[in-house]
Amino acid sequence: MTKTFLKSVSSANSKFPKELLIWNYWDHEHIVGTHFEHYKKVNILYEDQKVCFSERWAKLSFIPFYLKTTDLCVMTNENQMDVFHYAFFNFIYCKQTFVFEENSQKECKVTRHTHLQVPSFLKFLQPFFDKIMQKWFVDVWEEDMPMRERRFKVWKLGFEDFKGINYINNPEIIKNNSLNREYKVKLPIPKITHIKNKSSEKTFLRIIKKSKHIGYGLPDL
């Protein structure tokens, strides 16, 4: 059977630095929280500084059931992430490329290129596929926005993972108003909310199905 690819491209500008966006894309814990309407489970089988091999149980727009995908994310270079998705015993193959372009103001644009392999006779689905992917990109982008804003805000106040902000933790420390911290990401991102068992896998389950606002409130600090 001859095959072809359905294609879709989306892009969006952000006010965030590139490495913060890469942190967001590589943070697997938030997938079953922030994106709880799309995902119910994520299982990381292996990850290191450049790759993450995982399984996800995802619900796509207009498709009424969860699809289990096997996913390989690769930081191909410092400005590009490639994601290979397989589903239905490798019958479905999809490749996505995310290109990060940061300007001189440290604001990053993201462009997503998606290629879904299908039998040639399904080529007529191209407009429908593009519509699904465009909607998916916008929905997920908007869902991610509050956590990106919160992360950037606390980062500029000196936040460190699992430590917090020094002058909040210790009232005797004076707030440093001239802190000018460049955002840095180090992969893999440390994780704590996976199911604790003896397996080397890291499994994250959806706990909350209703509110997407838990934890988003952030007073002025």
Ligand SMILES: [Fe+2]
């Ligand atoms: Fe996200």
